Structure formats: structure tokens, C-alpha cells
Amino acid sequence: MSRVPLEKKVLSENDRIAAELRARFREHGIFCLNLISSPGAGKTTLLERTLEGFPPTARVAVLTGDIQTDNDARRLAPFGFPVKQITTGGACHLDARMVERALAEWRLDELDLLFIENVGNLVCPASYDLGEAAKVVVLSVAEGDDKPLKYPAIFFRAALLVLSKTDLLPHVPFNVASARENALRVHPGIEILEVSSLTGAGLESWREWLETRRRAARAATAAPTNPGRT
Amino acid sequence: MHELSIANSILEAVRAEAVRRPGVRLLKVGLRVGELAGVEPEALSFCFDALVSGTELAPLALEIETRPRRQLCRECGRTFRVVDYSIVCPDCGAAETRCIGGDELEMVYLELDET
Numbered sequence: 004m005s006r007v008p009l010e011k012k013v014l015s016e017n018d019r020i021a022a023e024l025r026a027r028f029r030e031h032g033i034f035c036l037n038l039i040s041s042p043g044a045g046k047t048t049l050l051e052r053t054l055e056g057f058p059p060t061a062r063v064a065v066l067t068g069d070i071q072t073d074n075d076a077r078r079l080a081p082f083g084f085p086v087k088q089i090t091t092g093g094a095c096h097l098d099a100r101m102v103e104r105a106l107a108e109w110r111l112d113e114l115d116l117l118f119i120e121n122v123g124n125l126v127c128p129a130s131y132d133l134g135e136a137a138k139v140v141v142l143s144v145a146e147g148d149d150k151p152l153k154y155p156a157i158f159f160r161a162a163l164l165v166l167s168k169t170d171l172l173p174h175v176p177f178n179v180a181s182a183r184e185n186a187l188r189v190h191p192g193i194e195i196l197e198v199s200s201l202t203g204a205g206l207e208s209w210r211e212w213l214e215t216r217r218r219a220a221r222a223a224t225a226a227p228t229n230p231g232r233t
Numbered sequence: 234m235h236e237l238s239i240a241n242s243i244l245e246a247v248r249a250e251a252v253r254r255p256g257v258r259l260l261k262v263g264l265r266v267g268e269l270a271g272v273e274p275e276a277l278s279f280c281f282d283a284l285v286s287g288t289e290l291a292p293l294a295l296e297i298e299t300r301p302r303r304q305l306c307r308e309c310g311r312t313f314r315v316v317d318y319s320i321v322c323p324d325c326g327a328a329e330t331r332c333i334g335g336d337e338l339e340m341v342y343l344e345l346d347e348t
Contacts (some may be wrong), residue, residue: 005345006344009250009341013264014338152318155318160336
């Protein structure tokens with residue numbers, strides 16, 4: 004009997020495709036984000052409010068994942084931007100291969116902002132890199148303020164936490180200060196925004212957050228990658 | 234739960250190794266799972282056994298080593314385990330520490346019988 008070292012990441016095939024996607028997004032100056040939350044935290048409604056705020060010329064697109072139905076794509080299509088539903092048929096998360104396939108018919112040079120709405124699940128999507136520039140975790144105040152401690156993997160990996168449904172705060176025992184503190188304990192660098200898609204409170208900060216990163220992604224592409232080349 | 238897909242990815246990699254080593258019997262695969270990996274070791278073991286059972290790989294075993302979150306202190310350079318989410322350096326009290334491990338999801342070794 005002998006033991007041979009492997010030292011191989013379990014999801015190395017997913018990571019390989021994700022790295023290819025990331026390189027393509029960078030090449031086209033696309034800011035791609037991966038929206039993750041438990042079911043019903045308000046990802047689709049946040050996207051509806053976000054899309055309705057863009058001018059018709061905005062170069063925005065959405066991939067939306069669900070286990071069944073194309074309800075989300077139908078909700079997001081009326082805003083006039085490219086939307087595609089990924090139906091996973093049972094899988095509890097999106098993986099890089101699904102995103103690669105869904106993007107096959109789109110021209111990336113016509114986009115500079117791509118939203119990927121993951122399957123509603125606070126656990127599994129955290130493990131799968133989709134080539135995004137940032138993961139955004141949405142936590143509604145209808146859930147518990149201790150969720151960051153219970154599901155640390157996603158809060159650890161997310162660049163931004165959106166506390167959603169803040170219009171419900173007068174009616175629920177959710178403690179915003181403690182939610183913030185818990186998220187920062189798991190991930191000291193995480194940014195936090197409070198948003199109500201219903202009243203519009205906080206949406207301006209969210210749009211600014213997106214716009215800053217969209218511009219940075221475009222600027223990075225416009226800048227010469229090889230200073231020695233003329 | 235995504236443990237079934239994770240177990241499937243492990244078996245795909247193991248099968249690739251099996252093709253590379255004809256005539257060798259694979260006994261065990263060693264896995265490293267960090268506490269931030271978002272993978273539940275018990276559920277993973279259950280799914281792994283279910284997928285292996287009845288296949289040419291049976292009775293391949295899975296051994297999981299769990300890894301805690303580790304931080305490196307930027308001030309004094311000490312590496313420490315994170316307990317109860319406190320990332321403050323236990324030695325010098327500095328709050329500026331950097332995560333250096335705990336999200337592993339890696340296959341570490343393969344145990345085989347070459348006789």
C-alpha cells in the first residue's frame with residue numbers, strides 16, 4: 004500500500020472555466036457581479052429597481068438562475084436589457100460552465116455590466132467561482148441578524164453586503180447594528196449598504212457602488228496593458 | 234445541498250487518476266476541508282459513499298481533514314487559529330491580521346494498492 008500526493012483543488016475544473024470567464028470579462032471591460040442570498044431575500048426585486056434606473060442605452064445584462072421556472076427572467080425582461088434564465092433543473096447553485104453556456108449567444112463587447120443572480124441559497128453558491136469581479140450577498144431584515152455567523156462562507160467571500168427590505172425594520176426584531184457587527188467579524192473588509200427596494204431608500208448608494216466599479220472596469224480595459232507597446 | 238456535486242467532482246478526479254494508473258487498486262482519497270469552504274463533511278461523506286457504492290471504485294474510502302480559519306498578524310508575524318471569529322492577534326493584540334487559510338477544498342492524497 005502506498006500514498007501518492009494529489010494537491011488538487013476539488014473544483015479545479017470549475018475554477019479553470021471561471022478564470023477564462025474572468026479574463027474575457029476583463030478583456031471587454033465588463034464589471035460582473037454574482038448576487039447571492041437565501042430564497043426570498045429580494046434579489047430579483049433589487050434587480051428590477053436597478054434596471055429601471057438605467058437609461059435605455061445602458062450596456063447591462065442579467066443572467067438569472069433558478070431550479071425551476073423562468074419567472075425571474077420574465078420579471079426582468081420588460082426593462083429592455085438582455086436577460087437570460089438559467090434553469091438548473093435541481094442543482095442548488097450556478098457553476099461556471101452554466102454561465103459560459105448562457106453567455107455563448109451574447110456579444111460581450113456590447114456589455115459593460117453583467118449581473119448574475121444566483122439560485123436562492125446562502126450555502127452552496129459560495130463554493131462556485133463564476134468568474135465574477137465581486138460577490139454580493141443580500142440579507143433581508145426579515146431573516147436573522149446572526150446569519151453572517153451561521154453562514155460564514157458567503158459573508159467571508161462577498162465584497163458587499165446589501166441589507167434589504169429595510170422598510171420592514173419597524174415590524175421585525177432585526178438588529179441592524181448586530182448584523183453589521185456579525186458580518187464584520189466574519190469579514191472585516193466587507194462593505195455594507197442598507198436598501199429598501201420598496202421605498203427606494205438606499206438605492207442611490209447601491210447605484211453609486213455599481214457605477215464606481217463599472218467605470219473602474221472600463222478604465223482598466225482602456226488603459227494600455229503593456230506600457231512598452233506603442 | 235451541493236455536497237453531491239462536490240462528491241461527484243472528487244470521483245471524476247479519482248477516475249482520471251485511475252486511468253493513469255492501470256492495474257492499481259485505489260483504496261482511499263484524502264480531502265482537506267476548511268471551515269470556510271461551505272461544505273459539510275458528514276453530508277459529503279454520505280454522498281461520496283452513495284456514489285461509490287456499486288461502482289468499479291467500491292469500496293473506495295474518503296478521509297476528511299477539517300481545517301480551522303488561520304490568520305497572520307501583520308504586526309508581529311504570528312500565525313494563529315481563529316476562535317469565535319476573533320481575528321485580533323492573541324500575542325500582540327493587533328487588529329490588522331490577514332486570513333491565510335480556512336477555505337480549503339482540496340484533494341491531498343490517494344492511497345493505493347499496487348500489488
